[in-house]
Amino acid sequence: DSGVTQTPKHLITATGQRVTLRCSPRSGDLSVYWYQQSLDQGLQFLIHYYNGEERAKGNILERFSAQQFPDLHSELNLSSLELGDSALYFCASSVAPGGPDTQYFGPGTRLTVL
């Protein structure tokens, strides 16, 4: 158990819908990272927040948005969902704002878009 929690574990929805994925970092960690893992695209970095502020952005679609709240939990919002958005979404947390810091991964949310 990494100490990072993600809810829900599974999510099934329809095309065009909007969903919110939630991540709670390990106690004391200020950084949250979001990743998408799919068979087509592999493991892709989406976005990184440190202490509420965006630090780095990766291959995140405009239909997707994220934020980190004052209590340091983070939410990833996915809208106008398409079949191709079906994937495992991981969040990870670390103490420091990137670089060599070890990231601890949550168990993931499996999103299925029908």
Added chain:
Amino acid sequence: AQSVTQLGSHVSVSEGALVLLRCNYSSSVPPYLFWYVQYPNQGLQLLLKYTSAATLVKGINGFEAEFKKSETSFHLTKPSAHMSDAAEYFCAVTSQAGKSTFGDGTTLTVKP
């Protein structure tokens, strides 16, 4: 820009044999390099990382990796494979800002 190439999407070894998983990277600045392991239906777990200290890095479960700047490589090795090592392994390079780029992964199969 940074990138990672893992050579070999599938590697099969016999139990007790040497494990060698290859990773080459490209980075415009000194890299932070990581190896992760992923078991089925689980998140990623850090095996080891290179952060510009010793070039030979020892990790968990008997794995180690050597950073070779001249070859831009960070290959993962384990002297003797165990059945429990069967999993998918990812090499990654991370920037100072925390942007990570992952390789496509290598699935390791261990035969009895």
